[in-house]
Amino acid sequence: MLKKITVTVNETPHHLEVEPRLLLVHMIRELLNLTGTHIGCDTTSCGACTILLNGKSVKSCTILAVQANGKSITTIEGLAPEGGPLTPLQEGFKENHGLHCGFCTPGMILRATELLARNNNPTEEEIRWGISGNLCRCTGYNNIVKAILYASAKMRGEALPSTEPEFV
Amino acid sequence: MIAQSFQYESPGTLAEAISMLNKYGEEAKILSGGHSLIPMMKLRLATPEWLIDINGIPGLSDIKKEGDVIKIGALTTEADIEHSDLLKKHFPLFADVTKLIADPQVRNVATIGGNLAHGDAANDHPAVMLALHATIIATGSGGKRSIPIDEFFQGFYMTALQHGEILTEIQIPVPSAGTGSAYHKLERKVGDYATAGVAVQLTLDGNDVCNSAGIGLTNVNPIPLRASRSEQALTGKRLTDETIEEAARYASEDCSPSSDLRGSEEYKRHLVAVLVKRMIRKAAERARK
Structure with a gap:
């Protein structure tokens, strides 16, 4: 039996009728055509499907669309206004080569968005633990960590760290 | 992966949830965080016909101290436990354990009640609750029942919870001075x-x-x-x-x-x-x- 739900996605309310077994990630990608939220492992491991649900980062492959009824969702498409300035994290990823193939990037950025909302001055270790539920199969973690450090400095209004690539 | 079809209910009170459990019988499962159940349903290792989502029931996610007992509501998430000053003060092991449970996104959703009710010896809270000598509170149509943690785990994925009962609270004695x-x-x-x-x-x-x-x-x-x-x-x-x-x-x-x-x-x-x-x-x- 279809269930009627109302979800606010990127500040736009949507009234949908969904099967209870519909996963949130499929609702986002297939019913709302917001394909920036990716499906990687489909087993709660990789974090590519990470979105914000009422401000908390969650893996949308392991939540039912009906569980989001009455809640607010932010996907990667909702972070910066169309044509407007990037968020500090998006800018950080751009400036620090924080993405290689880009597949993990939306999940990384949404996870880091909550991380920095809780703590805008994390240590490198806190960042690495903070993104421990997100896999980058290009193994580009060093630049991802740099990107998050850059964004945290920007959010605190402090001098921005160097964006020169490291050769190791 | 898509779960087998099921019906979904989201009761607003505990009494309603319990009466649904009794009405739908063995084919009904409780949904709390769902981070053990939904993966099992996607793999079709679990195929409930009814899911009863208890997240809309108020009052099941508090952490509070009452006399000599700390009470943790069943819907308290791992992230809530991780950030609770009350738990940090009395039980330093919660900071150890929450950091090691799954990952940050999972901890935002997964609940302590689900972790225990799942009855999986591979989960972390069962061992923690044994060490802390906790008591499990189960609520059914006859009211509340206290189950000492030593009687709670009864077999492979089997607990002392009866059908029609919901794990609603975990009670842990406040440790005396000189405890670590x-x-x-x-x-x-x-x-x-x-x-x-x-x-x-x-x-x-x-x-x-x-x-x-x-x-x-x-x-x-x-x-x-x-x-x-x-x-x-x-x-x-x-x-x-x-x-x-x-x-x-x-x-x-x-x-x-x-x-x-x-x-x-x-x-x-x-x-x-x-x-x-x-x-x-x-x-x-x-x-x-």
């Missing part, structure tokens, strides 16, 4: 189940004599295991290298790990002994502060 606790598990990577895990809570007097000990073991037994002989080996004794060694040996003998991709039985028994020693020392260090 610690948890560690060895995991191959973030999000893996424990190769082995050990939870310890100790109360020491001023002369380092152990007045009480609680030791629980993760994923080295078909059901979550209290290391009773290890606890007895410490209780009433001064903590010395010899008593700690004896407690560790008993735990490694009394558990029953199976050989798998995470290691051989022999390796896991060795690991249990090492972790028991380390967690006793860490809990003792915290107890002396």
Whole structure:
């Protein structure tokens, strides 16, 4: 039996009728055509499907669309206004080569968005633990960590760290 | 992967949820965080016909102190536990354990009630609750029932919860002064189940004599295991290298790990002994502060 739900996605309310077994990630990608939220492992491991649900980062492959009824969702498409300035994290990823193939990037950025909302001055270790539920199969973690450090400095209004690539 | 079709209900009160459980019978499952259940449903290892989502029921996610007892609501998430000052103050092991449970996104959703009600010896909270001598509160149509943690885990994925009952609260005695606790598990990577895990809570007097000990073991037994002989080996004794060694040996003998991709039985028994020693020392260090 279809269930009627109302979800606010990127500040736009949507009234949908969904099967209870519909996963949130499929609702986002297939019913709302917001394909920036990716499906990687489909087993709660990789974090590519990470979105914000009422401000908390969650893996949308392991939540039912009906569980989001009455809640607010932010996907990667909702972070910066169309044509407007990037968020500090998006800018950080751009400036620090924080993405290689880009597949993990939306999940990384949404996870880091909550991380920095809780703590805008994390240590490198806190960042690495903070993104421990997100896999980058290009193994580009060093630049991802740099990107998050850059964004945290920007959010605190402090001098921005160097964006020169490291050769190791 | 898509789960088999099911009907979904989201009751607003506990009474409603319990009457739905009774109405739909064995084909109904409770949905709390869903981070064990939904993956099982996607793999079709679980195929409930009804899901009863209890997240809309108010009052099930508080952490509070009432007299000598800390009460944790069943819907409290791992992230709430991680950030609770009350739990940090009384039980340093919660900071150890929450950091090692799955990953940050999962901890935002997964609940302590679900972790326990799932009845999986590979989960971390069963061993923690054994060490802390917790009591499980189950609510059914006849009201509330207290289940001592030692009677809660009854078999492989089997608990003392009866059909029509919902795990609603966990109660933990507030430890006396001179108590410390610690948890560690060895995991191959973030999000893996424990190769082995050990939870310890100790109360020491001023002369380092152990007045009480609680030791629980993760994923080295078909059901979550209290290391009773290890606890007895410490209780009433001064903590010395010899008593700690004896407690560790008993735990490694009394558990029953199976050989798998995470290691051989022999390796896991060795690991249990090492972790028991380390967690006793860490809990003792915290107890002396």
